[in-house]
Amino acid sequence: AQKxxxxxxxxxxxxxxxxxxxxxxxTSDPSYGLFWYKQPSSGEMIFxxxxxxxxxxxxxxxxxxxxxxxxxxxANLVISASQLGDSAMYFCAMRERQTGANNLFFGTGTRLxxxx
Amino acid sequence: GAGVSQSPxxxxxxxxxxxxxxxxxxxxxxxxYWYRQSLGQGLEFxxxxxxxxxxxxxxxxxDRFSAERTGGSVSTLTIQRTQQEDSAVYLCASSGDPRDTQYFGPGTRLxxx
Numbered sequence: 001a002q003k004x005x006x007x008x009x010x011x012x013x014x015x016x017x018x019x020x021x022x023x024x025x026x027t028s029d030p031s032y033g034l035f036w037y038k039q040p041s042s043g044e045m046i047f048x049x050x051x052x053x054x055x056x057x058x059x060x061x062x063x064x065x066x067x068x069x070x071x072x073x074x075a076n077l078v079i080s081a082s083q084l085g086d087s088a089m090y091f092c093a094m095r096e097r098q099t100g101a102n103n104l105f106f107g108t109g110t111r112l113x114x115x116x
Numbered sequence: 117g118a119g120v121s122q123s124p125x126x127x128x129x130x131x132x133x134x135x136x137x138x139x140x141x142x143x144x145x146x147x148x149y150w151y152r153q154s155l156g157q158g159l160e161f162x163x164x165x166x167x168x169x170x171x172x173x174x175x176x177x178x179d180r181f182s183a184e185r186t187g188g189s190v191s192t193l194t195i196q197r198t199q200q201e202d203s204a205v206y207l208c209a210s211s212g213d214p215r216d217t218q219y220f221g222p223g224t225r226l227x228x229x
Contacts, residue, residue: 033216035217035218037220042222043205043222043223043225044220044221044222044223045207045209045220046220047217047218047219047220050217091159093159095216102147102149102164102166102172103149103151103161103164103172103175104149104151104159104161104218105161106158106159107158108158109158
């Protein structure tokens with residue numbers, strides 16, 4: 001089974017509007033971290049936001065917020081007030097802590113296009 | 117610089133040749149990771165170094181792949197006898213914060229002809 005599922009290969013959003021990028025995860029580890037990264041056409045992976053499995057509040061970083069629904073195992077990224085520079089690939093990732101895996105498991109990504 | 121650096125940014129090689137890819141992590145970061153990003157396979161974990169511990173090599177796809185980390189800092193990923201399916205972007209990341217956030221370098225695009 002996939003550990004991270006991103007079901008939206010591509011999304012379009014009008015400039016200045018908000019957009020939600022979906023991410024669901026699968027783990028039996030009670031302790032894990034969830035991450036979102038942005039990958040522009042230049043190729044570099046840019047860290048956006050982190051949510052720990054024991055965090056009581058949803059994470060926020062500027063225009064980015066993470067809609068964390070633990071019971072549903074979802075960690076959707078919300079981008080508010082979209083800008084043209086937000087056009088990029090977005091990857092959801094997870095790190096399990098107790099299973100001993102040291103790496104991030106990545107989803108297949110969502111390509112976001114912001115329309116002027 | 118403050119970020120993870122990788123060199124070369126692009127590498128074109130012929131099938132059967134060996135290549136070395138270099139990663140310079142963020143100063144002070146004890147953990148270093150190599151990933152591979154290819155069209156067919158997405159982002160795959162390759163290898164992980166933590167301090168002076170033995171590396172986690174569980175993601176290496178074959179014995180043609182190896183990596184070392186000298187002095188707990190710079191790392192080199194070596195691919196021997198390259199094959200066309202090795203063509204990909206090789207990403208290096210490092211982490212050092214309690215949340216284990218991994219910060220990535222710009223990657224090396226490897227093309228095997």
